[in-house]
Amino acid sequence: xxxxxxxxxxxxxxxxxxxxxxxxxxxxxxxxxxxxxxxxxxxxxxxxxxxxxxxxxxxxxxxxxxxxxxxxxxxxxxxxxxxxxxxxxxxxxxxxxxxxxxxxxxxxxxxxx
Numbered sequence: 808x809x810x811x812x813x814x815x816x817x818x819x820x821x822x823x824x825x826x827x828x829x830x831x832x833x834x835x836x837x838x839x840x841x842x843x844x845x846x847x848x849x850x851x852x853x854x855x856x857x858x859x860x861x862x863x864x865x866x867x868x869x870x871x872x873x874x875x876x877x878x879x880x881x882x883x884x885x886x887x888x889x890x891x892x893x894x895x896x897x898x899x900x901x902x903x904x905x906x907x908x909x910x911x912x913x914x915x916x917x918x919x920x
Contacts, residue, residue, distance in 0.1 A: 812861040813838035815878040837861035
């Protein structure tokens with residue numbers, strides 16, 4: 808979960824699903840599209856991007872999930888219990904290298920679950 812649901816949480820959804828988890832991302836104020844750089848860095852490593860799209864947290868029922876993880880953007884949702892906050896900086900507007908670093912950090916965090 809994050810605010811725009813265009814970068815970090817989309818990368819986390821793709822990576823987690825490719826590792827066998829059943830992941831779903833959403834944002835409190837979803838963007839209109841997934842960041843092109845997020846798509847690019849996922850595809851560089853062979854992670855699936857088909858079907859990724861910003862989604863609203865309003866479409867979620869918290870009880871459907873084992874864990875709810877915030878990417879670290881100060882998401883505050885009174886009706887959603889956040890289990891972990893990963894404290895990741897938002898790469899939006901950053902260089903492609905920043906997106907790669909974010910992708911790699913997300914991979915490490917998911918593997919640690």
